[in-house]
Amino acid sequence: MxxxxxxxxxxxxxxxxxxxxxxxxxxxxxxxxxxxxxxxxxxxxxxxxxxxxxxxxxxxxxxxxxxxxxxxxxxxxxxxxxxxxxxxxxxxxxxxxxxxxxxxxxxxxxxxxxxxxxxxxxxxxxxxxxxxxxxxxxxxxxxxxxxxxxxxxxxxxxxxxxxxxxxxxxxxxxxxxxxxxxxxxxxxxxxxxxxxxxxxxxxxxxxxxxxxxxxxxxxxxxxxxxxxxxxxxxxxxxxxxxxxxxxxxxxxxxxxxxxxxxxxxxxxxxxxLSSGFPLVRWKATDGLPQIHQWMDEGRDKQAWIDIELHTDHSPSMEDIHQLRKAYPGIVTIRPVFPEDETREKVVSSRDVPIDELFRQFYSRQTGGSKPEDELVDLFLDIVNETETEEGD
The missing domain is CATH 3.60.21.10 (Metallo-dependent phosphatases)
Known part of the structure; x- marks a missing residue:
């Protein structure tokens, strides 16, 4: 062998x-x-x-x-x-x-x-x-x-x-x-x-x-x-x-x-493998206090972090500086405002078939090309297999 x-x-x-x-x-x-x-x-x-x-x-x-x-x-x-x-x-x-x-x-x-x-x-x-x-x-x-x-x-x-x-x-x-x-x-x-x-x-x-x-x-x-x-x-x-x-x-x-x-x-x-830092996402729906709580707990201390910060006001430069000073692994901080959440809910509620969403995504990613029917079928097979596994 x-x-x-x-x-x-x-x-x-x-x-x-x-x-x-x-x-x-x-x-x-x-x-x-x-x-x-x-x-x-x-x-x-x-x-x-x-x-x-x-x-x-x-x-x-x-x-x-x-x-x-x-x-x-x-x-x-x-x-x-x-x-x-x-x-x-x-x-x-x-x-x-x-x-x-x-x-x-x-x-x-x-x-x-x-x-x-x-x-x-x-x-x-x-x-x-x-x-x-x-x-x-x-x-x-x-x-x-x-x-x-x-x-x-x-x-x-x-x-x-x-x-x-x-x-x-x-x-x-x-x-x-x-x-x-x-x-x-x-x-x-x-x-x-x-x-x-x-x-x-x-x-x-x-x-x-x-x-x-x-x-x-x-x-x-x-x-x-x-x-x-x-x-x-x-x-x-x-x-x-x-x-x-x-x-x-x-x-x-x-x-x-x-x-x-x-x-x-x-x-x-x-x-x-254990050598690379994990990449993690924090979704702070309760704003800056929730981020400070996680930092006090030492959450994901050895990781690269992307933060989705739900807030009514943009964080100040001082806020961002303090967060990154305390946690050098913080890579991005993305504020999400109430109007953004409302817009996201409206978009996600549209009744668009999943194969059509895939065709639209493929077209955007490839500069206007249309996927072959075989590729769409493969995508639907993967989706169906995933749903079956989650239902087991």
Whole structure:
């Protein structure tokens, strides 16, 4: 049995409303190295978005290279890395020649070349089909020539499916075979911390387009850990190690351990992470006194906090300064006035079908595009499943 560690979406260099997250990322790397050792991991898969921008801070680059050295342990533990939509593919892969000596493979741009890695301790081979973020420009294709939006979607989906097929064509059932990519698979649950244009539209791929002749597909891009339904083989987003927007409040973070033997489906388990500060929301319906009470109680002392402050009057600059001085983790304070609450109740009472609300949301997020009926059906399936689970 080969044991893999699947992680993605580190977003080194990302801030939260100007707050530095580097100490949290450093703590995550410490935790990740410990997990790799304690779980006796044979190889590591990092599925894109190492950095938060194409020009990351020097401290973030230094942390990345340090993390690779520690994770690989001098080449004892191979690592395969692909670029994500936030990474500069050439910059990320620039260190490939040096990394090879440490059994580290970095794939910056999409190609048809699989990676073959001997796992000497288990006397087998790990084959990886590593599809780096397949944007239209990185695929070097002009999909817009297809004309109609539906044809563009079909062309992109078909291209990704064929690339997986070609990369995995030489895989042997007597070896361990996996695929990895950084993309949005239809049906995945997104958060506000991913770029909306990439959650739908041209860059959506069907779950059924994932390769069939591998035992596991490691995905990056969505920040919630989740399985992909309807894929022909176990397929999973590992999620991000830190919460990057308050839409992720209440969601636990983890990395994925994958156990796989030649010719058998992979088995997975989540390892929870504790290194990042949680993002929490306070809804102070009783105004400033309620916030002061929570602070006196020491509520969420080690967290990033978004406050919804219900009040008749705007808080003074002095009030805000005192709150943030006492609680440095307070990120935003959003006053809600009585007229805002009344307006919200009127809007929420409109009798609009949920599928129409989804179509309106999709159109706003994608600049006017209309969702395919298949995508709407997937959304309704998720809603129905959620309602069924809540009713159980």
């Amino acid at each position: 080969v044991r893999l560690l699947h992680t993605a979406d580190w977003h080194l260099g990302r801030t939260l409303e100007g707050r530095d997250r580097l100490p949290e990322h450093e703590a995550f790397i410490d935790e990740l190295v410990t997990i790799a050792r304690d779980e006796d991991v044979d190889a590591v898969l990092i599925a894109g978005d190492i950095y938060d921008s194409v020009n990351p801070p020097a401290a973030s680059e230094a942390l990345f290279y340090e993390s690779l050295a520690r994770l690989s342990e001098g080449g004892k533990r191979p690592i395969v890395i692909i670029s994500g939509n936030h990474d500069h593919p050439d910059r990320l892969a620039a260190a490939q020649k040096l990394a090879e000596a440490q059994e580290i493979t970095i794939v910056g741009t999409p190609s048809l070349t699989p990676v073959r890695i001997p796992i000497r301790a288990k006397d087998t081979v790990l084959n990886v089909a590593p599809l780096a973020y397949p944007s239209e420009s990185r695929l070097n294709e002009c999909l817009s020539d297809q004309g109609e939006e539906e044809l563009i979607l079909e062309a992109y989906d078909e291209r990704v499916r064929r690339m997986f097929q070609q990369m995995s064509a030489s895989f042997s059932e007597k070896e361990v075979n996996v695929a990895m990519s950084h993309l949005f698979v239809a049906g995945g649950k997104a958060t506000e911390s991913e770029r909306p244009i990439e959650v739908g539209g041209t860059y959506t791929v069907r779950a059924t387009s994932m390769p069939e002749n591998v035992q596991y597909v490691a995905l990056g891009h969505l920040h919630r850990p989740q399985e992909v339904k309807h894929a022909p083989t176990p397929t999973r987003y590992s999620g991000s190690p830190l919460a990057f927007s308050f839409s992720e409040a209440g969601y636990s973070k983890s990395v994925t351990i994958v156990d796989v033997e030649p010719g058998k489906p992979a088995e997975t388990k989540d390892i929870p």
